[in-house]
Amino acid sequence: MMSELPPEFIVKIDYDRCRRCKRCVMNCSFGCMQFKDRVVPEHKNCVACHRCTTFCPESAITITSNELAYKENANWMPEIRKNILKQAQTGGILLTGMGNPKPYQILWDHMLIDACQVTNPSIDPLREPMELRTFIGRKPDRLEFAHNKDGEIDLVTELQPQVKLDVPILFGAMSYGAVSLNVHRALAMAANRSGTLMNTGEGGLHKDLYPYAGNIIVQVASGRFGVHSEYLNTSAMVEIKIGQGAKPGIGGHLPGEKVGEDISKTRMIPVGTDAISPAPHHDIYSIEDLSQLIFAIKEAVDYTKPVSVKISAVHNVAAIASGIVRAGADVVTIDGFKGGTGASPMVIRDNVGIPIELALAAVDQRLRDEGIRNNASIICAGGIRSSGDVAKAIALGADATVIGTAALVAIGCRICQKCYTGNCAWGIATQKPELTRRLDPQVSAQRLSNLLTAWSLELKEILGSLGVNSIESLRGSRERLRGIDLDEQTLKLLGIKPAGVGQ
Amino acid sequence: MRCNCYIPSGCSISGMMSESGKRMDGNAIIRSIALMHDRGNGLGGGFAAYGIYPRHADQFAFHMMFDTKQAKKQCEEYLKDTFDIVLDEEIPTRPGGVFEEETSGKDAEYGARPITDPPILWRYFLDVPEEKTTFVTEDEYVVNKVMEINSKFDSAFVASSGKNMGAFKGVGYPEDIGMFYKLDEYKAYIWTAHSRFPTNTPGWWGGAHPFCLLDWSIVHNGEISSYGINKRYLETFGYKLELRTDTEVIAYLFDLLVRRHNLSVEIAAKALASPFWKDIDRMPDRERKITSAIRQVYGGALLNGPFSVILGHSRGMVGFNDRIKLRPMTCGRADDMLYMSSEESGIREIEPDLDEVWSPKAGTVVIGELHEEVQ
Known part of the structure; x- marks a missing residue:
């Protein structure tokens, strides 16, 4: 048939x-x-x-x-x-790969960025310093200082752990299993070179990548694959994955044929067995359960690393994010419905969740309204395609953004959406040795690093044209965005004015 | 009438202070700002003066502007409910008065524009009733009430609300505003002045500088390009930004950092005009740790864009520039006097014989403080 x-x-x-x-x-x-x-x-x-x-x-x-x-x-x-x-x-059930391809409105393309003319000068990024350095983690609301006995000023407040990023763009969570080890290698090397982080996804961390600990987010997902004490500590940050933008409310499934020797060791499951991540964490059925896991992890890493909680952008995302911050998370990662996946039921990917732009705007505003915005960093994922998107996300209120699909495109992905077949001709979403060796980690790392360099330069140009020389002056500065072809309600939700309206 | 559009502006500023607390009349500061006449366009000028009400030094002096008698009546009802009014009177003015002094031979048009059409200008010396401060401090209470008046009453505006100080501002060239308010008859140990060049008109008296809250006063030359985030940052701490001028964020940021967070003025200025990371990375350990923490925690308070600012408060005067000095500022000292001005000429005009004159580096603070023994 x-x-x-x-x-x-x-x-x-x-x-x-x-x-x-x-x-x-x-x-x-x-x-x-x-x-x-x-x-x-x-x-x-x-x-x-x-x-x-x-x-x-x-x-x-x-x-x-x-x-x-x-x-x-x-x-x-x-x-x-x-x-x-x-x-x-x-x-x-129909399976598919990559992010939502449907022609939903892309709100990034309906936002325009401001620039300076005369009354405030634009700044030339080639001549003046332009700062993209970003710190991810929980910040106190205020600092306290005291004079010591020598009359010098001492910082009394002890800061919670922070992760330094040279560029506010992280690599998205893609598990070893969904992608090949060579991809993980390339991401880790590039993250190291560009001063940012890669994310293990839920498949554990291969021993070969332990030297890159300072540039790695280790994920703890519902399957708890590859999670052990050393894993948690071989990282810059730990992330609890509750949901993924491409498949909110859905678990994961790595078919047994992909689980070879190396993956078996990394995930800590027998060779050839299916790796099934349940839809919920079976020890998290409520926000108070989440809080326990956050602090269990903080104990395991001795409070030396920030803990992030990643959720899909769903209708009630603002209230959920607020709960997460109050539950003790240092970072909230929101993943929009255009985010990618290695495998997802098509009906979920194409119909569930909300655009990241709206989710991000709602979360940032909610945390501000509640006076807890400083208590957590917001990382925005799912559908970031260019440095323009990055700038707009930061202006809406994100501390940093995540690229997954864009990173894969940089190393060969043609978005054919067949990741779930394991036949990736580009050696990305496959474990077949004859295919994985097509991807040279060194070359790919260079390409990823080039992409981040290029976007950083572009971000600096944007900052310069805005007349500011530091990323924190763009962060949350929605006054510098204007909406075009958007209805009033959407503008209100995004917290921006329509194009044509002055300050 | 409240102006509801945002007005970017260019400007000049000037400030002078006697660190020994000697009180001087307003003639010198008027001359200084008059010399920089061309930096303004006559759509706003103003002064802040400290030490002018020694007989009412313990009361909050509210300088109010009302558009109508009706507004004044309504607002007075409110003030009666919330404060004990010790004294209230019209702020003395010299309608039609003009600045006529010879300045640098280039004064044909000075004083050609007498001040017209002022709002009702009234001052109130207020005590905070004791029972009102059970749960909040006196300062907190006054801040709340100022915010409330400015946001609730459309035709009433608090120009200043500190003790033993006041703001005198309006639409016009600052030298004419100075004459109008009879500043030659006041004596203060700190004077700051502002001349405005709004690039978008509606002349609104409340929109002129200085901008004041409690005893903070700000005169500001420049535009805050980071206004959007500074505003949202302050809103998380309950400030209501109603004036649609970027200058108010500076005043509120100082109020937040110094009064509420108890930081020193130096550290607050470090948060507002932070050193660059490349310089922080080279600092000695302790300084690096402190400065990094300031940047990490107070990122929302970082002021970006071109500005030079003179902040006045009852114990001193603070001048600082943006991080890459996109607006001018020169400082000078002579005996116990500290001067700050957009142009050196603005200082030389009133004190030709300076001990020291310098242009502070971008992002560095110049601090004038009353000597400790001065009450």
Whole structure:
């Protein structure tokens, strides 16, 4: 019955140019390119990962969408019918990878940034210092000083642990299992080089990465895979994962075939067994339970590291975040509904959660209204695509932002959304040795680091044009944002004025 | 009439103080700010003076502006309910009075614009009833009431609310404002002055500098580019920012950091115009630890954008610049006198014989303090 599904893409080979080098056949990990005297594509297997087109030395391959695979209908779109056909065949939940691809309004693109003219001068970032340094962690509301017996001033207040970031952009949580060890290596090296953090995700930390402890967030998720005392202490920060933007309220599932020797050791589960993360933490059924886990972790790390709690952006996110801060978390990470995933039920990814822009604005305002904004840093994740998005997120109130998909794109990802198949042709979301070795951690680390350098330079340009020379003067400064093509209610929720209105 | 639009502005500022507490009349400060006439455009000028009400030194002196008699009556009812009014009187003025003194040969137009159309200007010397301070301090109580009047009464405005000090401000060139308010008849040990160049008009008397709260007064040349976050930061501590001028955030930040958080003026200034991380990283251990902590905890208080500021309070005067000195400020000393001005000329005009004159580095504070023995 598979024949009921027309191919999504058509692969065209220019046989005049093709030299039959078979490079495309070797590179295709989805079984599309076959060699029968000449290259013959099996259109049905193509996922448009563009591995073959990238590596064809003769540029002889073109991939197009299968235009009239389904007769045009504005209501019964091809994707809808394709899904129905698949489910009629299997009776199963549809799986998918990467973030929400639906054309929901992208609020970042409806916000514009201010700049200085005459009355306050803009600042040239090439000539003047521009500061992006950011500290993540709980801050007291005030400092106390005292004079010591020599008449010098002493700081009496003891600050809670803080993590220093040279750039307010972190790498998102992607587990070893969902992505390959080489990806983890690249992320760790790049984080180290750029003065920021990578996040282990819920799959534990491979021993090889222990030297990068200062640049690692270790995650504690509902499956508790790979969580032990040494793991918690091999980090700059610990994160309790409650939810993920791509699949709020849903657990995770790493199929047994991906659990080889190394993953088994890292996750502390037998080789070949499925790694199932339950939807909730089974020891957290309430905010007071969360508080206990936060302090259990703080005890385990001897109060030397901030503890973050990551939640999906859901309707009641502001009140939940407030509870989390009051429960003792030093950092709240909010993950918007455009955030990526290695595998998620499609119906959840495409329909559950709210945009990060609104969630972030609501959380920042709520914490301010309650006078506890200083008590926690806010990290904004899920749908950050450019330095412009970063600047807007910080102006809305984020201390730092997270990139997951953008980081993967930097190292080869073509967003073909087949992460859950384990066949990633770019060696990212796979554990097959012949595929993982396609990704060179050194080269990838350099590319990731380049991306952060480029975005930092752009952020400095934005700060300079705003006439400020430090990121904290942008943080939460919604006065410097204006909305365009947004309705009044959305503007109110974002806490910004419409474009055209002065101060 | 309250102006409801935000007004960025350029300006000049000047300040003088006798550290031994000697009281001087307002002629000198008027001359100093008059010399920098061209830095303003006649849409705002004002002065703050400390030590002017020795006979009422224990009472809060409220300088009020009312648009209408009705507003005055309403507000007076409120003041009667919330304070004990010891004395109230009209602030003496010289309507039509103009500044006529010769200044630097370039004064043809000085004084050509007498002050017109003032609001009702009234001052009240107030005691806080004892029973009102059971749960809050006297200062806290006064701050709350000032916030309440400024936000609740549309046509009433508290220009200043400190003890033994007052703000005299309005729409016009500062030298004419000075004459209008008869500042030549007041004696103060600290005078600060401001001349305004708003780039967006509506002339509103309350919008002129100095901006005051309790005994804090701010005159400010510049624009706070970080206003958006400074405002939101202050709001988390219960401040109501109603005046739509960036200058008020400076006054409130000092109130928060110095009065409520009990930081020294030096440390508060370090939070407002912080050193750069590249310099902090090179500091000796103890200083680095302190400065890093200030930046981490008080990031929301960091003032960014061009400014030079003179902060007055009952024990002294503090001048400081933004972190990269985008606005001018020069300081000078002669005997017990400390001068600060947007231009050196503003100091030389009133004290040609200076012991010392210098332009403070970006982000550094210049502090003038009354000698300890002065009451």
